[in-house]
Amino acid sequence: MSFEPLASDFYAYGSLLADPEKEALAKLRAWLETEVKPLANEYWDRAEFPMQIVKPLADLGALSYAWDETKPFENSxxxxxxxxxxxxxxxxSVATFVGVQNGLATxxxxxxxxxxxxDEWIPRLAxxxxxxxxxxxxxxxxSDSSQGLRTTAKREGDNWVINGSKRWIGNATFSDITIIWAKDVEDSQVKGxxxxxxxxxxxxxxxERKTSLRIVQNADIALENVVVPETLRxxxxxxxxxxxxxxxxxxxxxxxxAVGTAIGAYEAAVAYAGERVQFGTTIGSHQLIQDLLVKSLGNITASLGMVVRVSEMLDRGxxxxxxxxxxxxxxxxRMRETVAWAREVCGGNGIVLDYDVARFFADAEALYSYEGTREMNTLIVGRKITGRAAFV
Structure with a gap:
């Protein structure tokens, strides 16, 4: 299957990939377009997860790309x-499911x-x-998990007894295992x-009643004298x-x-601009609409350049x-700006699911906050710049 960089990949960063990677990405893209995109709005509206996509994701390798024990070929x-x-x-939401399964749990x-x-768990997760x-x-x-963790683990012989609670745990309503991080009562160190x-x-x-990433099944977890053996630490x-x-x-x-979410909203806005007629012509012919689309593409291109470079640095250690x-x-x-501009392009239609933009607009709010808020990540960088920590 042939691979072409997305039109929204304006500087063709996808061309940097090795040929086997391009082939794998082309297969994934084709499956997502035909099997996932048609059902996304329906499952988002129902706040349900489409369990039928798990096996195809695994068959495509999307649950195993990151780790040496399971990768189908050398990948970057x-x-x-x-x-x-x-x-x-x-x-x-599907990206978040894979991120939890493949990135955080595995x-x-x-x-x-x-x-x-x-050896035991990674093949099963993959x-x-x-x-x-x-x-x-x-x-x-x-944000203060490094110091404020309240879930505890107490060693009792060959077992550990865990007590506490967790919140916003993705996949947790249907997961078979959960990686629980708890503070050891003996040495006050966090263990997994x-x-x-x-x-x-x-x-x-x-x-319940989420307005973002509704397909993701987040849960509150209660742990009451949960006993796990030392072999599972x-x-x-x-x-x-x-x-x-x-x-x-x-x-x-x-x-x-985040870049992918911005692209999804941008591409939906471009499609809408090519179809919606106002004042006798498609709105894509209007200067103000083109301005919004160009600013969106600029955000996407700048962000894509940054994440490509960061991943190259990871490959090099x-x-x-x-x-x-x-x-x-x-x-x-930049994603948050871009999805807002995409909604603006669509006018009133930007707040209904039919045109996809509303879903991207809402889901962006969760990505903006999870795995480190903008403020916390800013302080991590600020500490490096100034040599001074300013977390409190």
Whole structure:
């Protein structure tokens, strides 16, 4: 299947990919266009997740690109970013599902697990046989998770007893395992645990009435004397620094998803501008509409250049916290502008699902905040610039 850079990839960054990566991306794009795009608005409106897409995503390799144990060929961080872009370009919720499954859940085990844990769990997650979730955020702890984590884990012989609560946990209403991050009561260090969701004392309750990423099944999790064996403790997660090492890898991919979300809204606006007639001509012939579209394309192009470079740095082992933080802060801010301009192009029709823009406009708000708010990522970069921390 032939691959062509998207028209919205104005400087053709996609041409940087290796030929096998282009082929894989072309297959993913074709499937998303024919199988996911037609159902996105319906499932968004119903606030349901289309479980039928999990196996095809796994068959296409989208749940296994990131990790050595399962990748079908040598692939780059730039390619993995383009996978997130293509997913989000069709639906940000689907991109979020893959980001949680492949980045956060699988990533936690890959980065912090033992060889035995990687061998057992990563193939199951890559095949879609096992669905994963990532439990860090709490009702009273989000940006301050490094210090304010309230969920506790107590060692009792060969087991750990976990108590606490989590909030905004994606995939958690149907996950088979959740990576739970908890503070060890003995040394006050954050540790990670692979918690089967069938464990007694574990309950997940869907968060209702969301206005963003409605397809994503976020949940409140309660943990009441949840007992997990030492064999399910992530053996290389011994402090929040280890948790942060997972987030460092996934934060840049959220920036890629932001670019994809902006592209989805922009492409919908371009299509609308070519069809909507006002004053005797299509609105795409109007100067003010062209101005909005050009500003949108400028945002997309600048953001895409940034995320490509950040991923190249990751491939070379050069990416640091401040690099991914700047990409996430910048790309999500430009995404927020772009989806607003796309809604403006569509006028009143921009607030109904029929034209897709409304869904991208709403979903952008969640991407703007999750995996590090703009403010927190700004302070990470500010610390690097000035040498002074200003978090409080």
């Amino acid at each position: 961080a730039v390619f993995r970013g383009f996978v997130q872009l293509e997913l989000a370009r069709v639906d940000a 990533g936690s085990i890959s980065v912090c697990g033992s060889k035995e844990q990687r 095949s879609g046989e096992t669905i994963g979730a990532f439990g860090l955020t709490e009702p009273l702890s989000g 645990f692979i918690v089967p969701t069938s464990t007694p004392g574990y309950t997940a309750t869907k968060i 992530l053996q290389n997660a011994n402090s929040f620094r280890d948790t942060a090492s997972v987030l460092r890898l996934t934060r840049a991919e959220v920036a890629w998803a 050069e990416q640091r916290d401040e690099h991914s933080a700047l990409a996430k802060a910048y790309a999500t801010a």
